[in-house]
Amino acid sequence: MENVIDNIIAFSFDGKHKEIIKSLNFLCHRNIHASYNEQRR
Numbered sequence: 610m611e612n613v614i615d616n617i618i619a620f621s622f623d624g625k626h627k628e629i630i631k632s633l634n635f636l637c638h639r640n641i642h643a644s645y646n647e648q649r650r
Contacts, residue, residue, distance in 0.1 A: 613637075
C-alpha cells in the first residue's frame with residue numbers, strides 16, 4: 610500500500626495530474642475508511 614501512495618505523491622508533482630490525484634486520494638481514503646469500519650464490526 611505504501612508503494613501506491615508513494616507513486617501517487619511522486620505523480621502529483623506533475624501539475625497536469627493534480628486534479629486526478631485529488632480525486633484518487635479522496636476515493637482511496639474513502640475506501641480505506643469504509644473497509645476499516647467494516648473490519649471493526
